[in-house]
Amino acid sequence: MTDRLGHEAALELLAMAALDALSPSEQRMLDAHLALCPDCTRELAELRDDVATIGATLPAKKLAPERDSLMRARLMARAVADRANVTPIRRPTPIATPAQKAAIARRTSPTWMWLAAAMFVLAAGATAYGANEHALRKELTVASRSADGENAALKKRLVDQQSMIAELSGPGVMVIDANSASTRQPYARMFWNQPMNRWTFVAYNLPPMSPGHTYQLWLVMKDKKKVSAGMFEPTPAGSAMLQATYAVSGDSLAAIAVTAEPMGGSAQPTTTPLLIGAMKAE
Amino acid sequence: MPPQAADPDAALVARMATGDESALGALYDRFATTIHTIAFYLLGQADEAEDAVEETFWQAWREASRYDASRGAVSTWLSTIARSRALDRQRAWRRRAEDPLDTTGATSADAIDRSDAMAPAPDPQRNAEAAERARDISAALAKLPAEQREVIVLAYFGGLSQSEIASRTSLPLGTVKTRARLALEKLRAPLAQHREGVQ
Numbered sequence: 351m352t353d354r355l356g357h358e359a360a361l362e363l364l365a366m367a368a369l370d371a372l373s374p375s376e377q378r379m380l381d382a383h384l385a386l387c388p389d390c391t392r393e394l395a396e397l398r399d400d401v402a403t404i405g406a407t408l409p410a411k412k413l414a415p416e417r418d419s420l421m422r423a424r425l426m427a428r429a430v431a432d433r434a435n436v437t438p439i440r441r442p443t444p445i446a447t448p449a450q451k452a453a454i455a456r457r458t459s460p461t462w463m464w465l466a467a468a469m470f471v472l473a474a475g476a477t478a479y480g481a482n483e484h485a486l487r488k489e490l491t492v493a494s495r496s497a498d499g500e501n502a503a504l505k506k507r508l509v510d511q512q513s514m515i516a517e518l519s520g521p522g523v524m525v526i527d528a529n530s531a532s533t534r535q536p537y538a539r540m541f542w543n544q545p546m547n548r549w550t551f552v553a554y555n556l557p558p559m560s561p562g563h564t565y566q567l568w569l570v571m572k573d574k575k576k577v578s579a580g581m582f583e584p585t586p587a588g589s590a591m592l593q594a595t596y597a598v599s600g601d602s603l604a605a606i607a608v609t610a611e612p613m614g615g616s617a618q619p620t621t622t623p624l625l626i627g628a629m630k631a632e
Numbered sequence: 633m634p635p636q637a638a639d640p641d642a643a644l645v646a647r648m649a650t651g652d653e654s655a656l657g658a659l660y661d662r663f664a665t666t667i668h669t670i671a672f673y674l675l676g677q678a679d680e681a682e683d684a685v686e687e688t689f690w691q692a693w694r695e696a697s698r699y700d701a702s703r704g705a706v707s708t709w710l711s712t713i714a715r716s717r718a719l720d721r722q723r724a725w726r727r728r729a730e731d732p733l734d735t736t737g738a739t740s741a742d743a744i745d746r747s748d749a750m751a752p753a754p755d756p757q758r759n760a761e762a763a764e765r766a767r768d769i770s771a772a773l774a775k776l777p778a779e780q781r782e783v784i785v786l787a788y789f790g791g792l793s794q795s796e797i798a799s800r801t802s803l804p805l806g807t808v809k810t811r812a813r814l815a816l817e818k819l820r821a822p823l824a825q826h827r828e829g830v831q
Contacts, residue, residue, distance in 0.1 A: 362806075399704055404772065408669050425690065426653050
C-alpha cells in the first residue's frame with residue numbers, strides 16, 4: 351500500500367472516515383489527501399454531520415433528574431478547579447512536630463483540582479442544586495462503584511471530597527477573612543476546622559510574585575509567635591489554595607497573615623503582610 | 633461582533649475557551665440529553681453511558697479552543713466526541729474479552745457479552761432492553777435496505793472498522809465501503825430534515 355491516495359480512492363474512504371471506521375494507516379493516508387483537497391474536506395464535513403445526526407434521530411434517553419443535576423454540578427466544579435489550576439507548594443515543614451508531619455503525610459490530597467472541585471460542589475449543593483451533604487455523599491458513592499477500571503482512584507477522590515466537606519462544614523469550623531488595602535484588593539479566607547486541626551486557605555487577586563520569592567502563610571498567635579502554615583504560588587489569575595494540619599488551641603490564635611518571602615520560605619516573616627485577618631471575638 | 637456570535641452554540645464554545653464555566657453549564661443543558669442518548673445506545677448500560685456523557689463534556693471543556701466551526705456544527709463536534717468516548721469503552725470491553733487475564737474492569741464473560749452492542753444480553757431484563765434498543769435503531773434507520781443498515785449499525789453502534797465489518801459479514805472490503813457510502817447518501821435528506829426540525 352502506497353502512502354499516496356488518489357482522489358477517487360479518497361472519495362471511497364470518506365463515508366467510513368465519517369464513521370471513524372478506518373484503520374490508523376488508512377486514516378493517515380486520507381488525512382494527507384484531505385490536506386490538499388478542499389472538495390473531499392467539505393464532503394467529509396457533510397458526512398460527519400450526517401453521522402452525528404443518526405444519534406439525534408434515536409428516541410431521546412434523558413438522564414434521571416438527580417443524576418443530571420449531580421453531573422452538571424460535578425462538571426462545573428471540575429471546570430472551576432481546572433480554570434483556577436490551583437497548585438500546592440509544600441507543607442510547613444519547619445514548624446510541625448514529627449507526629450504532625452506524619453499526620454500531614456497521611457492526609458495528603460492527591461489532586462488540588464478535586465479539592466477545589468469539592469469546595470465548589472459544596473457551595474453549589476447549598477444553593478443552586480439543593481443537594482444536601484448526605485445526598486451528595488450517597489450519589490458520589492454510587493458513582494465510585496460504577497466507574498469501570500477507575501474505582502480505586504475514584505474512591506480516593508471521594509474520600510478527599512468528603513474530607514473537604516467535613517473540614518469546611520463541621521460544627522467547630524471558624525472562618526477568618528483576610529483583606530488588603532491595595533488597589534487590586536487581594537482577598538483571602540481561612541477555614542479553620544479546630545476539632546480536626548485542619549486549615550484550608552483560599553485566596554484571590556494575588557499579584558504575581560517576583561522571581562526568587564514565594565508567598566508564605568502565617569498563623570499569628572496571641573503571644574506574638576508566628577507559625578508558618580506553608581508556602582504557595584498563585585495561578586496566573588491570582589488565585590491560590592493551601593491546606594495544612596496543625597494543632598492550635600482555640601484561644602491562642604490572634605490572626606492569619608500572608609507575606610512575600612524568599613523562595614524556600616522564612617522561619618519568621620521578613621516583610622510587611624500583604625494580607626492580614628484578625629480572629630473575630632467570640 | 634465575533635463571527636461565532638451568529639451561532640449561539642459556537643458562542644458558548646468560544647466562551648468556554650476563555651474559561652467561562654457558565655458556558656459549559658449552558659452547553660450541558662442544551663445537549664446533555666442528546667449526548668446521553670448516543671452514549672446509551674452505544675453502550676446499553678446506564679452507568680457506562682453517564683460516564684461517557686461526563687467524559688464528553690469534560691473533553692469539550694478542555695478542547696474548546698480547538699473547536700473549528702468551519703469543520704462542523706457544535707452538535708456534530710459534541711456527538712463525535714460522545715461516540716468516540718463510548719466506542720473507547722466498547723473497545724475496552726473487547727480487549728478484555730480477548731485477554732481473559734485482563735481483570736481490571738468487567739469480567740470476561742461480561743466483556744464478551746458487551747463486546748457486541750447488538751448482542752442479546754444474558755438475563756431477561758437486559759435481553760429485553762437490548763431488544764428494545766435494537767428496535768429503536770432499526771426504526772431510526774428504517775429507510776435503509778437491510779444490507780446497508782447492517783453496515784451502518786456495525787460501524788456506528790458497534791464501533792467496528794471497515795476491515796472488521798468485511799470480516800464479520802464476509803463481504804469484500806469494496807462492497808462494505810460502497811454500502812456505507814450509499815447508506816449515508818440515502819440518510820442525508822431525512823437527516824437534514826431532522827436537523828432542521830430540531831434547530
